[in-house]
Amino acid sequence: MSTLRTALITAATLGLSVPAWAQDHSMDNMPGMEMPAPKKAAPKKAKASPAKPKRATPAPVEKPPAPAALPAAPEVDHSKMNHGPTSDAVMDHGTMGEMPMPAAEGEAAPEGMAMSGTALPAGSAPPPPVPTDRYADRQFPSDEMARAHAEMMKESGGLNFGAALLNIAEYQAHRGRDGYRWDGEAWYGGDINRLWIKSEGEGELRRGLDSGDVQLLYSHAIDPYFNLQAGVRQDIGPLPRRTYATVGFEGLAPGMFEVEGAVFLSNKGEVIGRLEGYYDQRITQRLVFQPRVELNLSAQDIPEIAIGSGLSNVELGARLRYEIKRQFAPYIGVSYYRKLGDTASYARARGEDVHATSFVAGVRFWF
Secondary structure, three states: OHHHHHHHHHHHHHHHHOOHHHOOOOOOOOOOOOOOOOOOOOOOOOOOOOOOOOOOOOOOOOOOOOOOOOOOOOOOOHHHOOOOOOOOOOOOHHHHHHOOOOOOOOOOOOOOOOOOHHHOOOOOOOOOOOOOOOHHHHOOOHHHHHHHHHHHHHHHHHOOEEEEEEEEEEEEEOOOOOEEEEEEEEEEEOOOEEEEEEEEEEEEOOOEEEEEEEEEEEEEEOOOOEEEEEEEEEEOOOOOOOEEEEEEEEEEEOOOEEEEEEEEEEOOOOEEEEEEEEEOEEOOOOEEEEEEEEEEEEOOOEHHHOEOOEEEEEEEEEEEEEOOEOOEEEEEEEEEEEEOHHHHHHHHHOOOOOEEEEEEEEEEEEO
């Protein structure tokens, strides 16, 4: 019985896992193995469901008739086609590989190809005249138009104006020998020609003026940045005093450096020179740092005014100013002055200092 039970369990398992159509019924009639008849299950009431519409059988599609053969395109003669409204060149697409290249400058154009634009040879005809008439001249009298044109040109750059700048006006303090110094200029004129007045000098509070001069110069602009200047210079310091003929320059060097220089020929035949420059380094919109240097030279010894030949003295300065307004700025700084060569020897013989370091405070203004 155990064998029979095992066989029945195996058959039931195979019957559940394999579809009925795939089962092998070759062993159904084996002797000693009668399969019990399956019980008929009670019929279940089927739920009413909507009838599914039957799919209509599509009608056979009739094949369209084959299109009639299109007529052959007419042959086009490309050699007679015009490829542009202004081109006279004839292009044959069948021979594009043999197109003539444009002629080089000075060479004749290939046969069958017209030249135009920059391919044309250079000519020698004069250019057309520059138009000088104005449309308003056709509507108004010529004398009134000429007067209006002159006024316009004057207002656009022909007006005269002026300015004055006191770059240094300061009090100097050094070892109990306090002093003062000034350096300024003023000018009046147009963009090209101007009249300049320059002055600079220094002194001590108890001893008075040590040196000073005033220059009257005619200035002519030689380019947008530099002026050529010529005129006279008069000493205003202690005796002996000199009068000089002056030739110099002033302008704005590359890097925004203000530079000026001059050569002076005295009424005694002595030649001296001066070169100076400064730079305004803007730290903020109102705070400006100005380094400054000045060199004085002489072509010969001048014992009367204690000047030796060569580089006679040098001054280095650094000033920091605050622009309350652009036109008005107080400042503080330091200045170093040094006499050199024979000039230093003359100073020692007189009992004067050869060099001095001063703390300065002053004001710079212009209008």
